[in-house]
Amino acid sequence: MSIKLYCDLMSQPSRTLYILLKSIKCDFETKLVDLRKGEHFSDEFTRINRIQRVPVIEHNGFILSESVAIVNYLSREGIIPDILYPRDSKQKARVEEFLEWHHIGLRLHCSMYFRVKQLDPIFTGKQPEAKTVAGYENRMVQALETFSTKWLGTGTDFIVGNTITIADLFAACELEQPRMAGYDPKQHFPVISSWSKKVQEYFNPYYDEGHVIVNKVANKKKISSKI
């Protein structure tokens, strides 16, 4: 079996797949695609994924993009253990229900906050208006509120029942993103804080390994905001 993972650990779903594959002891090759250098727009990478996005896997020559499609495929191929992504139809549906919701329900808002506040100014050299940032922050906080009260905080240990699944890893990696723009969801939502500790512990040491760059950027941001 040969698996290649094209990824950049600055991208949330890239981290999810990296941490997941490491934690299940899958033998895979990491192919770094540096988004900050625009390597996803290169001819070489465009031939791999015409949509020019990471993550992408190549499994015995079969190339596939979109992280959720990738975990579905790897689950069918027997590479992801049932304990993390149940095969039982109804239990699987519960995980999928979250994964489908999280694109626009959670991911969009956390990544847009990071992009507008942190990323765009680096590329454009222009600071966003305070009102614009506040708008993105408000929408993100509303999304976090929904996540904290309607997906967590319902009496179970994890998003789907009392067992950790890939839904938890996807969500946790999304919530690390705004830390790089100075907002840590764990500081504002106690339910998220205690849940994310459990996710981090379960997937460590790979969770921390996948977040080395994120932690570096987040710490730099923390220091600069104190000056």
Place this chain on the structure above:
Amino acid sequence: MSIKLYCDLMSQPSRTLYILLKSIKCDFETKLVDLRKGEHFSDEFTRINRIQRVPVIEHNGFILSESVAIVNYLSREGIIPDILYPRDSKQKARVEEFLEWHHIGLRLHCSMYFRVKQLDPIFTGKQPEAKTVAGYENRMVQALETFSTKWLGTGTDFIVGNTITIADLFAACELEQPRMAGYDPKQHFPVISSWSKKVQEYFNPYYDEGHVIVNKVANKKKISSKI
């Protein structure tokens, strides 16, 4: 077997499921949830879906939200025929790759344009600034360009190869939404126009049946813009 579909035909994924279930001659009960009257916020509907969104299905007592999770579940349960949603792992992955991309890649932009230009003014009584609408329109046009050239226009008849799948129905229903705000993707993208005719024909008479309200609103918009 008992299936209930909670939906509002103003919602794109509601239409997708309605047309799909009708076309495969599935015996289901339609439970209308009028979004314009805020029925999705009612206590009764919140008990069915705490996230307060349509569509939702109830299949022999099992309640599930999120349209893509629903089609995955119904496919596993043998309710959606393989011809529309292949069971072969790699072919299925290609359909899923599109479905996962379409949330933020296509759906978000078409629905936000509709919401900002058409829906919000009805609820708030305030017209959006021309600059704001232009921003949403630009982002939608970019998304349509990507859809037209990278998912269609690659030498195959449909999104995934030469056979129609649920990916085509999901996409077609999304592209009907901005028509209600005066923008018809078919008028601007010939590739989209010829493809969508094939999708409409395949799923008719149910495609047109699912779009009666959309067509009414779109025609009204067309007439009012000519006055």
